[in-house]
Amino acid sequence: MNKPIQKRAIATREKLLSTARALIDQEGFEALRVEDLVRTAGVAKGTFFAHFKDKDALMEQIIGARLAEISAEADQAPAPQNVAEMVATLNPLIAFMTSERYVFDVILRYSGAAAISEIGPIAEQFTVQGELFARWVAQGPFRKDIPADLAGDGIGAFLIQSIALTFCALHCSSAIEPRLATYLDAWLLPSGA
């Protein structure tokens, strides 16, 4: 009935997370190998999988936490008052999501989340971002003919679209930020209003 979690287990989990972060800082997300991680952390492979469903689940924790930091930072700043400011405020988020193709892939995979029952940190961050974007729209001189949360969804959609195109051979000609600005102009200020 009861299922008390032992201190030992919490310590092990922390050890795995901190070791993973250290390895990722050195070599990047893509290069992380579970075997390296468990050897460095000094635990058995099975222990890792007792703590994380799979390798992606670990990545989700770490990437989700990073996203949360970035969102929190953006949440501090005043709401942008035009598209250029908005793109500038999004810059740290863009920088992280484009830092590695692998990171973007994990984010996409988990944004359309795992099981219904458990919403992971990345899916949760999408909700948080949605609220942030909605607030921006509400507090800035942007279109008011649609609900703010709908407008926020659109910002998210165009952010993803811009990043995806950045990774795409066909479109790498133009840089990501001007492209996003073009989209957001059309989305948030239709008819050049």
Add this chain to the structure above:
Amino acid sequence: MNKPIQKRAIATREKLLSTARALIDQEGFEALRVEDLVRTAGVAKGTFFAHFKDKDALMEQIIGARLAEISAEADQAPAPQNVAEMVATLNPLIAFMTSERYVFDVILRYSGAAAISEIGPIAEQFTVQGELFARWVAQGPFRKDIPADLAGDGIGAFLIQSIALTFCALHCSSAIEPRLATYLDAWLLPSGA
């Protein structure tokens, strides 16, 4: 200097593709195992990887071809004259992209394509779709304050967004088509024009 491709190789490649399609028809994309494929096709494993860079490259061919069929079909139909018709016309595309989570993942991964040098079938289909969507906007009673290809990009972005949310635990409450319709209304007919 010359590198003539032998008939034998073409036959082997076709055999691999047709066998793969047959197996996928039976069990779905996700369940395909390279070992099953080569055994059924009667070739060695190495042969498979001589023809396709990796498993994903095979999937890209098959999924890309399917996308091309669907686009071609949609291209036949007259341009939709309102958002409801547009969503209806998009239905086969939505159905395929949501048929398996794995399919959507592959499409996302390859839409932001592989190497700069070679554009794969999926990335190519995104271009084709972009052109189709632009034509729709141009030929229908939709906003004309932005270039048609920009408006087309937005349709693509909201299509992806809607599908991603479908796979997402947080939002499965509402069905995909009404959600897409809401997005497209706001995108294509701002200010309720």
Add this chain to the structure above:
DNA sequence: TTCAAAAAGTGACCATGGTCAATTATAAAT
């Protein structure tokens, strides 16, 4: 303090995608 049940941890083992040196089939030149 002792003991049983449950939690945590272990590592040999498996599944599957992918590699590559060696072999065989093909086609062009003689």
Add this chain to the structure above:
DNA sequence: ATTTATAATTGACCATGGTCACTTTTTGAA
């Protein structure tokens, strides 16, 4: 027909994520 370069194929082998029956540690009750 023979030779020769190279395209095509092979399958043993590797890399890496993931499993599970078993062992060790912890905890709480007697």
